[in-house]
Amino acid sequence: MSGPKVAVVGGSIAGLTAANVLRDASCEVDVYERSETLLSGFGTGIVVQPELVRYLLERTSTTLDDISVPSHEMRYFDAASGRNAGQVDAGWRFTAYNAxxxxxxxxxGTERYHLGKELVRVTPGVEGASASFADGTEVTADLVVCADGGGSVARAQLLGRKPDYAGYVTWRGMVDQRDVSPETWDFFQDAFTYGLLPDGHIIAYPISQVSSEGEVTGETRLNFQWYWNVDAGAALDELMTANDGSRRPVSVHFVALPASSLEQFHSRATNELAPVFRDLITGAPQPFVTIVADADVSQMAFDRVALIGDAAFTPRPHAAAGAAKAAADAWALADRLVEASGDVREALTAWEPERLAVGQAYLTKVRAMANALQHGGEFPPGAAEFRFGLPKPA
Ligand SMILES: Cc1cc2nc3c(=O)[nH]c(=O)nc-3n(C[C@H](O)[C@H](O)[C@H](O)COP(=O)(O)OP(=O)(O)OC[C@H]3O[C@@H](n4cnc5c(N)ncnc54)[C@H](O)[C@@H]3O)c2cc1C
Incomplete structure (x- = not known):
C-alpha cells in the first residue's frame, strides 16, 4: 500500500534526496522544479561529505570513484606573496554539482520530475497542504516539502524571512589544463588550497569534469572561488549589474558580465596576487560572481509543510557542507516518517527540533569561519573549529 502523497518543491540536492528517500519509504512522490530545463549548477565544485553522497552509495551502484576525485592535504598560502603558511593531512574528495x-x-527518474513549476504559494493545513504554481496549477498532498533553495518563496511567505547579504561576494571559475601553465596546474593538484588575504580569501581544488550529459569523463579541472568584501549599496549594485543594465539579485553569470567587471577582476588578480593564484584566476574562461548571503529560521515545520536544505537555513559556504545539510534534512525526514508509521504531523514534530539545532549550529560555525577568512583573522591550519563538515548532533 502506498504511503503519504508528497509534493517536493525544488529539484536540486535537497529536493532530489528527499524525493528518493521518501519514495523508498513508500511515499507517492512528485517533484516540482522551477527551471524549464534540467539543472547544470554551472559545473561548480562541491566537497564530498558523507551525507551528500549517502543516497548514491547506499541505494545505487554509484561509487565514490564514479563521481569524485581524491586529495590528501589542505594547504594554506599567503595569496599575495605566495608564502606557504602550513598544511595538514586531510583526505577530502571533490565532485561537481552536476555529477x-x-x-x-x-x-x-524524470517521469515524476516536473520542470517549469514555479512555486508562488504554499498553503499548510492540518488535513492536507497545497502548492500553487505560476502556471496556475495547484497540487495537494499529505506533505509538501519545500526545497526551493536560499531564495525560498515558501520561507518568505511562511516566515517573512529572506537571506541577509553577508558583506562579500565570491568570484567563481573553473580552468582546464590548457587554460593555465603546467606549474599552476601542478600546484593545485591533490589538495584543497587556501590563499589567505587580509580582506578576503581564495579556495581552489581539483574536481571531476562532467560532460553535458552529466557523465563524469575521468578528466579533472580546477575549481576556484575568490571572495571579495564589497559594501552593500552602490559598490555592490554596480558589481551585480549585468550587461543588460539589470541589477541581479544573486549571480551575474559570465554571459551577462559587463566588460568593466571582468576588467576589474583581472586587474585585481594581476596587481594583488602571487603568480600561481594570478594564473589560476586569470586563466578561467568564464568566471562569474555570486553574492554570499545567509538566513536562519525559527521554524521548519508548518502543519504538513516542511522547509528543508537552503530553503530553511541558508549557510555561507565555508565549511563545505551546505549540500550535506540539505541531504541530511531529507534523510531525517524520511526516518521520522517511517518511525511514525507514515503519520506526517507526528513525524514533523519529531523532526523539527533536531534539524533546527543542526541548522543553527552550522550557521554559527560558518559565520565564525567567515569572520576569520574575510577579515584577516586567525585561521590556524587545521584548527578544529574550522574543519569542514556538519556539527555533530548534541
Ligand atoms: C559558492 C558556493 C559554494 C558552495 N560549496 C559547497 C560545497 O563545497 N559543499 C556543500 O555541501 N555545499 C556547498 N554549497 C552549498 C550548496 O550549494 C547548497 O547548500 C545546496 O545547493 C543546497 O541545496 P538545496 O537543494 O537546498 O538548494 P538549491 O541547490 O539552491 O536548489 C533549490 C532548487 O529549487 C528551485 N527553486 C527555486 N525557487 C523555486 C520555486 N519558486 N519553485 C520551484 N522551484 C524553485 C531551484 O531552481 C533549485 O533547483 C555552496 C554554495 C555556494 C553558494
Missing amino acids: VYQKLLDAF
Whole structure:
C-alpha cells in the first residue's frame, strides 16, 4: 500500500534526496522544479561529505570513484606573496554539482520530475497542504516539502524571512589544463588550497569534469572561488549589474558580465596576487560572481509543510557542507516518517527540533569561519573549529 502523497518543491540536492528517500519509504512522490530545463549548477565544485553522497552509495551502484576525485592535504598560502603558511593531512574528495545532481536524478527518474513549476504559494493545513504554481496549477498532498533553495518563496511567505547579504561576494571559475601553465596546474593538484588575504580569501581544488550529459569523463579541472568584501549599496549594485543594465539579485553569470567587471577582476588578480593564484584566476574562461548571503529560521515545520536544505537555513559556504545539510534534512525526514508509521504531523514534530539545532549550529560555525577568512583573522591550519563538515548532533 502506498504511503503519504508528497509534493517536493525544488529539484536540486535537497529536493532530489528527499524525493528518493521518501519514495523508498513508500511515499507517492512528485517533484516540482522551477527551471524549464534540467539543472547544470554551472559545473561548480562541491566537497564530498558523507551525507551528500549517502543516497548514491547506499541505494545505487554509484561509487565514490564514479563521481569524485581524491586529495590528501589542505594547504594554506599567503595569496599575495605566495608564502606557504602550513598544511595538514586531510583526505577530502571533490565532485561537481552536476555529477551528484545527475546521479540523484537518474535514481528518481524524470517521469515524476516536473520542470517549469514555479512555486508562488504554499498553503499548510492540518488535513492536507497545497502548492500553487505560476502556471496556475495547484497540487495537494499529505506533505509538501519545500526545497526551493536560499531564495525560498515558501520561507518568505511562511516566515517573512529572506537571506541577509553577508558583506562579500565570491568570484567563481573553473580552468582546464590548457587554460593555465603546467606549474599552476601542478600546484593545485591533490589538495584543497587556501590563499589567505587580509580582506578576503581564495579556495581552489581539483574536481571531476562532467560532460553535458552529466557523465563524469575521468578528466579533472580546477575549481576556484575568490571572495571579495564589497559594501552593500552602490559598490555592490554596480558589481551585480549585468550587461543588460539589470541589477541581479544573486549571480551575474559570465554571459551577462559587463566588460568593466571582468576588467576589474583581472586587474585585481594581476596587481594583488602571487603568480600561481594570478594564473589560476586569470586563466578561467568564464568566471562569474555570486553574492554570499545567509538566513536562519525559527521554524521548519508548518502543519504538513516542511522547509528543508537552503530553503530553511541558508549557510555561507565555508565549511563545505551546505549540500550535506540539505541531504541530511531529507534523510531525517524520511526516518521520522517511517518511525511514525507514515503519520506526517507526528513525524514533523519529531523532526523539527533536531534539524533546527543542526541548522543553527552550522550557521554559527560558518559565520565564525567567515569572520576569520574575510577579515584577516586567525585561521590556524587545521584548527578544529574550522574543519569542514556538519556539527555533530548534541
Ligand atoms: C559558492 C558556493 C559554494 C558552495 N560549496 C559547497 C560545497 O563545497 N559543499 C556543500 O555541501 N555545499 C556547498 N554549497 C552549498 C550548496 O550549494 C547548497 O547548500 C545546496 O545547493 C543546497 O541545496 P538545496 O537543494 O537546498 O538548494 P538549491 O541547490 O539552491 O536548489 C533549490 C532548487 O529549487 C528551485 N527553486 C527555486 N525557487 C523555486 C520555486 N519558486 N519553485 C520551484 N522551484 C524553485 C531551484 O531552481 C533549485 O533547483 C555552496 C554554495 C555556494 C553558494
